[in-house]
Amino acid sequence: xxxxxxxxxxxxxxxxAFDYIRNRQTVSLHILIIDPHLIMDGREKEHSGINFMRHVxxxxxxxxxxxxxxxxxYGDPSAIIERLLQSHPIEEIVxxxxxxxxxxxxxxxxxxLANQYAVQLTGCIDHALIDFGGFQQYAGRTEPYRxxxxxxxxxxxxxxxxxxxxxxxxxxNLEVHKSEECSWLDEAIPFDxxxxxxxxxPSEVLEAFLESPITSYHENRDRYAIDxxxxxxxxxxxxxxxxxxxxxAILAKExxxxxxxxxxxxxxxxxxxxxxxxxYRYEKKYDLSALSDRYWDxxxxxxxxxxxxxxAMTELNLTGRMPNRLRMVTAMFLTKNLQCPFTLxxxxxxxxxxxxxxxxxRGGWLWxxxxxxxxxxxxxxxxxxxxxxxxxxxxxxxxKWLPELAHLSDKEIHLPQKHAIVDLKASRAxxxxxxxxxxxxxxx
Numbered sequence: 001x002x003x004x005x006x007x008x009x010x011x012x013x014x015x016x017a018f019d020y021i022r023n024r025q026t027v028s029l030h031i032l033i034i035d036p037h038l039i040m041d042g043r044e045k046e047h048s049g050i051n052f053m054r055h056v057x058x059x060x061x062x063x064x065x066x067x068x069x070x071x072x073x074y075g076d077p078s079a080i081i082e083r084l085l086q087s088h089p090i091e092e093i094v095x096x097x098x099x100x101x102x103x104x105x106x107x108x109x110x111x112x113l114a115n116q117y118a119v120q121l122t123g124c125i126d127h128a129l130i131d132f133g134g135f136q137q138y139a140g141r142t143e144p145y146r147x148x149x150x151x152x153x154x155x156x157x158x159x160x161x162x163x164x165x166x167x168x169x170x171x172x173n174l175e176v177h178k179s180e181e182c183s184w185l186d187e188a189i190p191f192d193x194x195x196x197x198x199x200x201x202p203s204e205v206l207e208a209f210l211e212s213p214i215t216s217y218h219e220n221r222d223r224y225a226i227d228x229x230x231x232x233x234x235x236x237x238x239x240x241x242x243x244x245x246x247x248x249a250i251l252a253k254e255x256x257x258x259x260x261x262x263x264x265x266x267x268x269x270x271x272x273x274x275x276x277x278x279x280y281r282y283e284k285k286y287d288l289s290a291l292s293d294r295y296w297d298x299x300x301x302x303x304x305x306x307x308x309x310x311x312a313m314t315e316l317n318l319t320g321r322m323p324n325r326l327r328m329v330t331a332m333f334l335t336k337n338l339q340c341p342f343t344l345x346x347x348x349x350x351x352x353x354x355x356x357x358x359x360x361x362r363g364g365w366l367w368x369x370x371x372x373x374x375x376x377x378x379x380x381x382x383x384x385x386x387x388x389x390x391x392x393x394x395x396x397x398x399x400k401w402l403p404e405l406a407h408l409s410d411k412e413i414h415l416p417q418k419h420a421i422v423d424l425k426a427s428r429a430x431x432x433x434x435x436x437x438x439x440x441x442x443x444x
Contacts, residue, residue: 001177003081003090006032006070007098008357009126009239010055012062012171016124017094019169029088029177030063031071031185032056033080037102044191047320048356054199055240061198066171069178071185072193078109080185085117087181096239097123099273100358101280128270129243129263130158135271138162144275146373151271152264159247166244202241205231206249214250218258224323225396230259233355234320236266269363272373279362282371283343287441290434295338298421299330300348305420307413308388309333311401320354329387331368336381336431337422342369370435378435381428388414 002021009015010032021028034056043049056072063070073080084090093114095107107123114121125131135158136144145151209230217228235241247263250256273279298304302313312326322330327349334345346365350356366372388398395413399406405413416424 001088001090002026002028002092002094003084003088004028004030004094005077005081006030006059007096007239008237009096010052010059011240011242012059012066013169014166014242014245015169016126016167017096018171018174019167020122020124021094022169022173024092026091027175027177028094029071029084029090029182030069031073031080031084032059033077034072034074034189035077035106036075043351046351047354048351050196051199051234051320051354051356052238053193053196055235055238057193057196058199058201058240060193063171063176068171068174068176071182072189073185074189077106078113081110082113082117084182085113085119088177088179090117090119092120092122094122094124096126098127127239127243128267129163129247130155130267130271131162132271132274134158134162144271144373145268148265148268148374151268152261155264155267163247164244165248166242199235199240202232202235203245205235206241206246210249210253214253214256214259216255218255221258221262222325222391224325225392225394225400229323237355237357237360266360268374269360272363273359276373279359279366279372282366283341285442286371286438288341288438290438291335291339291341293340293344295334295421296340296344299334299338299340299345304333304338304422305417306333306384306424307395307398307402307405307415307417308384308392311398314401316349316352320352322353325387325391327364328368329382329384331365332376332382333384335365335369336435337424337427339427339431339434342366342371370439378439379432381431383424383428385414385416385424 002024004017004021009017012018039049044053060070060072081093093110095110097103097107111121135155138158138161139145139154145154209232214230217230219228221228232241232246236243236246243263243266247260250260278285295304299309300313300317302310302317304310304313308326309330312322312330316322331342331345334340335342342365346362349361349365350358353361363372367375370376370378388395392398394410395405395408398413
């Protein structure tokens with residue numbers, strides 16, 4: 001018997017793990033473990049946790065509709081797995097690999113446990129479009145790409161030659177184990193999954209995007225007052241829809257190159273997280289003591305006095321969404337103008353973003369704080385007023401999320417208010433000096 005553990009792969013088709021299990025031609029027991037470490041501090045009530053739980057509920061429904069059983073457990077993964085190893089004739093454990101610091105520690109414990117019980121542990125990599133090892137070999141590189149543009153050129157070549165179409169294998173092709181002996185798995189969850197609304201069908205969201213918005217995506221992606229995005233990231237990042245299915249769907253669409261480039265950026269951040277040994281430790285690599293949390297509360301409470309910043313943070317706090325352009329603007333404002341450590345903003349987005357992904361979120365924060373591969377130079381600091389004037393001249397977005405400013409003219413609505421916590425010009429100049437020194441204080 002194979003023990004298959006769902007992670008960030010909350011779907012029932014086009015999964016590398018399902019291909020593997022089907023080829024093994026054996027029965028499999030399927031579980032999803034809600035790890036207390038990953039939802040600690042009430043994260044199941046925050047936007048990122050709610051999105052995950054909604055997709056878990058959807059996944060459970062997909063299993064039921066296929067007349068298959070998915071067990072949902074809560075607790076320490078190693079303890080749950082060991083209890084299953086003791087009670088079932090499990091010969092192999094199949095997981096989707098992840099490479100975050102916590103995931104590496106967790107999976108090392110599972111590997112130790114598997115060795116102890118003489119059980120094989122098989123890891124599948126299923127969250128990126130490219131096979132990173134194969135890509136490095138194809139590129140003929142011993143060192144990773146550090147800049148996106150050459151990475152993108154080689155990525156495009158690789159995808160043209162080696163793109164693996166979606167698999168026809170699905171849950172329906174598998175013999176899934178169901179037993180009363182496993183009933184305890186569903187009994188220890190400290191909250192009711194029925195309290196969450198099932199997530200919408202990602203395939204329907206994709207279809208709607210392909211019908212119209214994708215053709216003007218290159219024009220509207222930065223016009224954040226217009227919702228011209230795919231709205232797929234919250235499904236993609238929990239694996240509710242296969243990234244291969246998404247990519248294949250856009251191949252036949254004209255004017256899809258701009259969005260295809262965003263998929264390449266996604267792979268680039270995942271690639272960095274694997275090959276940049278400092279990716280998850282830049283806060284330890286540099287001396288950040290010159291930074292402080294002086295304005296932290298005003299930033300996350302949308303009380304900075306800079307209209308576009310407060311509007312973006314209001315949308316995030318209320319809905320879990322924030323346009324990509326404004327993620328950069330708000331993050332750079334926090335790290336540069338307010339001279340706040342990027343780790344505070346990174347953690348806040350972890351809870352608040354519905355489409356949160358550890359590697360992708362960190363990549364964005366590293367870029368804005370001028371750390372890591374191909375990050376923004378320390379002297380490039382987005383001016384939030386200029387960004388607002390350029391990408392939303394009439395202030396529609398600000399009027400929507402800050403209705404108390406709706407009476408202002410199209411010119412006035414973008415400008416800092418009298419109670420603004422910093423002067424943009426002065427704080428920019430200070431940030432340049434601070435970060436110039438900071439980046440010169442690399443630790444051994």
